[in-house]
Each structure stands twice: as C-alpha cells, then as structure tokens.
Amino acid sequence: MVRCGGAAGWSWPWALTGAVSLGLGVALKPYVVVLAIALVLVVLWSRQWRRVVAVALLGAVSWGTVALLDGASARGTGLDAQRLAQVEAPFPPEHFLAMGTWDSAEESPVRRWGAYRQDQVEATAAMDPATRTADLRAQAWDQVGGRGLVGNLRFFGAKALWVWGDGTFWAHGEGADSRQASSLPESLSGMTAASRGAGELYDERAGVVQGLWVAVVLLTGAVLLRARADPLLTTWALALGGLTAYLLIFEARPRYVLALVPVVLLVLLRAGLGSADHPTATREAR
Known part of the structure; x- marks a missing residue:
C-alpha cells in the first residue's frame, strides 16, 4: 500500500478520498471545517513534518473541491457573487451571535436556546450596516451580561443539552415542511403517520x-x-x-x-x- 509521506498508517487513496469528502462536507455545511481544524492541530502537535506537508497537500485538495463545487453551483443556479451578496446582506455574523445568546424563556416544551429568530432579521434588515452591527452586538452583550455567571452557566448548559x-x-421545529403533502409513493404514504x-x-x-x-x-x-x-x-x-x-x-x-x-x-x-x-x-x- 502506498504510504502518505512515509507516515505510518497513512495511505494516499484513503487520504485523498477523505480530503475530497471533507471538501464536499464543507461546501454543504461550512462548520464541518472543524474536522480540518482538528486534524491540523493534531498533526502540528505530533511535530512529524512529513505529516504536516501531507496534510497541507490534502488541504489543497479539499479547498479545490470546495472551489469546484462553489463554481459549479453558481453556474447551475445562476447565483453569482453579486446576487449572493444581496441575499447574504441581512445575515452578518453578529446576527448569529445575537441569536446564539437569546433565550425564548417560554414555559413550554418548545422553548429554544440560541435558536434562529426571523423577527430579529426583519427588525434589523433595514438598518445601515454599521448601525445593525452595533445593535446586534449590543443585543448579544445585554443578553449575556444580564444573566450573570450562574445564569449563563444554566443557559449554555441548557443549550448544549437542547442541541445534543x-x-x-x-x-x-420550524418552517412549513411538516405541512407539505407527502412526496412518498402511494404504497408508502402510510409512513407519514x-x-x-x-x-x-x-x-x-x-x-x-x-x-x-x-x-x-x-x-x-x-x-x-x-x-x-x-x-x-x-x-x-x-x-x-x-x-x-x-x-x-x-x-x-x-x-x-x-x-x-x-x-x-x-x-x-x-x-x-x-x-x-x-x-x-x-x-x-x-
């Protein structure tokens, strides 16, 4: 079996397959990049420089996969960079920070910890970028600061339990998918029960x-x-x-x-x- 840079336990076919798969995962869900970050940290900690070089090459393969899929999807959907910028404008990073520190505080089985808030998007979408950023940062700070140490421990603990x-x-939990007509064949439609x-x-x-x-x-x-x-x-x-x-x-x-x-x-x-x-x-x- 061909070894990856002479490092024990590595093989190029499997490594390349993993790199392409990682690129596909990141293209679909960007936070899958945590796998790449973890791999880089482990390899750097090992101080085996052949593996560092090998991981750098595999990272290039993953990045190329993401770029290839991004270009293909842009051509297939007609959403070029300019149109994507218009779509993404209401969602700066501060939105997700403010949402992530929000507690719906409902006495209900559907209470949400740090979930998506469409009302927040609509309330801030018309603001100019600087004002919106400042407003969202202030929201996040007020939500975290207002709970205190014990309150934040409870909130983030509950959020971890809610997510995992x-x-x-x-x-x-959201959207209209559950209200759509079944797409299953008639013979399998009973599965919707x-x-x-x-x-x-x-x-x-x-x-x-x-x-x-x-x-x-x-x-x-x-x-x-x-x-x-x-x-x-x-x-x-x-x-x-x-x-x-x-x-x-x-x-x-x-x-x-x-x-x-x-x-x-x-x-x-x-x-x-x-x-x-x-x-x-x-x-x-x-």
Whole structure:
C-alpha cells in the first residue's frame, strides 16, 4: 500500500478520498471545517513534518473541491457573487451571535436556546450596516451580561443539552415542511403517520429515536473517557468539541448536529474497540 509521506498508517487513496469528502462536507455545511481544524492541530502537535506537508497537500485538495463545487453551483443556479451578496446582506455574523445568546424563556416544551429568530432579521434588515452591527452586538452583550455567571452557566448548559439531546434533531421545529403533502409513493404514504409531527404514530417513533440517540451519546462519552488516545480518535473528538463550542456561541439548532453524526459513530466504534489497544490499531501504529 502506498504510504502518505512515509507516515505510518497513512495511505494516499484513503487520504485523498477523505480530503475530497471533507471538501464536499464543507461546501454543504461550512462548520464541518472543524474536522480540518482538528486534524491540523493534531498533526502540528505530533511535530512529524512529513505529516504536516501531507496534510497541507490534502488541504489543497479539499479547498479545490470546495472551489469546484462553489463554481459549479453558481453556474447551475445562476447565483453569482453579486446576487449572493444581496441575499447574504441581512445575515452578518453578529446576527448569529445575537441569536446564539437569546433565550425564548417560554414555559413550554418548545422553548429554544440560541435558536434562529426571523423577527430579529426583519427588525434589523433595514438598518445601515454599521448601525445593525452595533445593535446586534449590543443585543448579544445585554443578553449575556444580564444573566450573570450562574445564569449563563444554566443557559449554555441548557443549550448544549437542547442541541445534543434531541434524537429527532428538531425535524419539525420550524418552517412549513411538516405541512407539505407527502412526496412518498402511494404504497408508502402510510409512513407519514410516523415521520410527520402530526402523524398518529409520531409520538411513538420520536420516543424510540430519542432513546436510541441519547443512549448513543451517553455511551460515546463513557467509552471516550476510558479510551487510550490515538491521532485519529483525538482528531474526531476535537472536531466534536469544536462543533459544540461553535454551537454554544452562535445560533444553533439540533439539526446542525446531523452533519457530524457519522463522526459520533466513528468515535463510538474506535473508542469502543479499545483504540490503540485494539490489535488492528496496534498493527497500524507500527
């Protein structure tokens, strides 16, 4: 097998496949870049410069994949840079910071911590950029400063639980998707009874997937605490930590976790198999 820069356990075919996949993921969901950041940190910490060079080359492949997909989507949709700038204008980074620190404070099962707010977008869209930025920063500061230390610990703890603890990934928490007619063939249309929030079987289905997801998250955390660190496991764990930090600070929804659910499962499998103590991992490390 062709090794990547002579580094043990690396192979160019798999590395290139991973780089292209990472580029595809970032093109679809930019916050998937936490995987790339985690990989760079782990490789730099190893001080194995062949791996640093290899990761730099793979990063170029990922960047090229993103650029290629971006250009293809622009041509396919007709949304050039000028039109995209018009669409993105109401959404400066400060919007997502102000949203991310907001608490709906409802005494309701649908209470939201740091979720998207269309009313905020509409209220500030007509402001000039400088005024809007200042207003949104002030909102974020007031929301954080007004809660105090204990209040913020409770808020961000609740937000982490809200984001990571929803096994349905808030599939029907917003928009009109749940009210659309089923797109399934007639022979399968009965499945909507379990897949849509208004369906007769949705409560049962939600209970099952909620239980499974919470079990996966708790089991992953438990085996990760007992696992021996190796570069791959460390990279995945750092990526999940980076995603959590991002979602705690900025606007978040449980469905944002979906993009990295495969990483959660990979961590569970690798840590559960004993990581570096597992015979396969030991052979790869030699």
